[in-house]
Amino acid sequence: MIKTVRGVHDILPEEMTTWHYLEATARRVFSGYGYRELRTPIFEKSELFARAVGATSDIVEKEMYSFADRGGDSLSLRPEGTASVVRAFINNSMHRLLPWRVFYMGPMFRYERPQKGRQRQFHQIGCELFGPEGPLADAELMAMVMRFFAEAGVAGNLTLEINSLGCPVCRDPYRVQLLAFLTAEQERLCGNCQNRMARNPLRVLDCKKEPCGEVAQRAPHMRDHLCPVCADHFSGLTAHLDRLGLSYQINPRMVRGLDYYNRTAFEVTTDALGSQNAVAAGGRYDGLVAEIGGQSTPAIGFAMGLERLVLLLEEGRVVDPVATVYLVMVGEEAQGVGLSLAERLRSAGLSVETNLAEGSMKAQMKRAGRSKAPITAIVADREVTEKTVVFKQMADGTQHTVALEGAVDHVRSLLQTLS
Ligand code: HAM
Secondary structure (H helix, E strand, O other), X not given: OOOOOOOOOOOOHHHHHHHHHHHHHHHHHHHOOOOEEOOOOOEEEHHHXXXXXXXXXXXXXXXXXXXXOOOOOEEEEOOOOHHHHHHHXXXXXXXXXXXXXXXXXXXXXXXXXXXXXXXXXXXXEEEEEEOOOOHHHHHHHHHHHHHHHHHHOOOOOEEEEEEEOOOHHHHXXXXXXXXXXXXXXXXXXXXXXXXXXXXXOHHHHOOOOHHHHHHHHHOOOHHHHOOHHHXXXXXXXXXXXXHHOOOXXXXXXXXXXXXXXXXXXXXXXXXOOOOOOEXXXXXXXXXXXXXXXXXXXXXXXXXXXXXXXXXXXXXXXXXXXXXXXXXXXXXXXXXXXXXXXXXXXXXXXXXXXXXXXXXXXXXXXXXXXXXXXXXXXXXXXXXXXXXXXXXXXXXXXXXXXXXXXXXXXHHHHHHHHHO
16 A cells, blocks of 8 residues: 655545635735745755755754755755745846735645644745835735634634844854853753754744743843944834734744844734744845845745644534535436536536435435535436426425426525525
8 A cells, every 4th residue: 555655634525615715815815015026946946055055954954855956966955945045036027116015825844753734735825025225025914814814714822923034244243152151051051952043043033942942031032233334223023013003922042943044024823823923924034145146136035834723723614515416317318307407507517516426315315415505406217208407495494396498597596595
């Protein structure tokens, strides 16, 4: 028996209603802010991610699905979307069209330890905005994220957490200070943090292990070491958020696992999913376009994890019926008449699920009930002789016998009364 790879799942037709709902909500909300969809390839040159996400990040060091293709190039399945969007921005000379606003959706791949809300193939919907430099853009982007959650119906237990990660001017001296502090506390840190401390001291701040958490509480925070430009940006952002009436929490320990961020970083967290509590995350990456070889362009964006949103929505999930009409056909002649009737209904724009297996009236009616179609059409011997069809409204059981020619009009008027 061949099974799926660990950490990878089928998304079954019953679950697709929720996925389509989230995707449609994202398309509607994001286009209301001027964003248009971009589709980038699922795999890219490995070097793109090493340069964008950071050669010493966990994602690039331990989590990428990389392989050599037949020509010997090292390629990787994308672990995230921002690097590809930046590459597309540069390759297609989009600096001529600033501001450039795009959204994307699709699978991402990371070799992580699977658990609830964490897969090896997972799906993101993300947005990236190129051009604007000031905190107004950051505030509008966050308003858009929170509007998405409100319209999707999952805003209830979510918190918007924000922080500033500074810029190279203030972060480099801060790193030196932080490293000195961590060196003095080295013995108390977990093994992983001891190893990565020198290369990436900021990551120690968001380590989930307890001894590190306690050390991080006492560590110097970036926000107290911002240069005047970064400090102004952050206070501008909080002022805009206040004016918009968006509630947020400042989390000085948030550092993010990707190296490209500067200034604004944010996460939207939930208390309903255990340790994998970030449903969306993002921030500013003003240096990345130049880092990948383009003309220096400020940018900001975020991505949200669809599997986590599906988990949040699961309880209130509505399973849509496959079709509007379920067609029951009893007897060989009825099947002939029924199949043509189904084609006529479909030509009129109605969806029809036909009972293609043999079976008694009782068995077929049972299947009709299970299909959740609001209307069942029945053709049996009597209807064949009389050239009629019986329509049953499943909600209250009312039945009407209608001449075959009048079938389309009858279903239409039934649907009108139902809605
Ligand atoms: P990220 O924080 O790595 O950021 O991922 C964003 C979101 O994707 C997470 O908050 C989470 O909801 C979801 N996610 C990440 N990994 C997994 C996983 N293994 N299983 C399930 N869900 C997951 C980025 O990817 C950045 N590219 C976001 C960004 C866009 N920053 C600027 N623009």
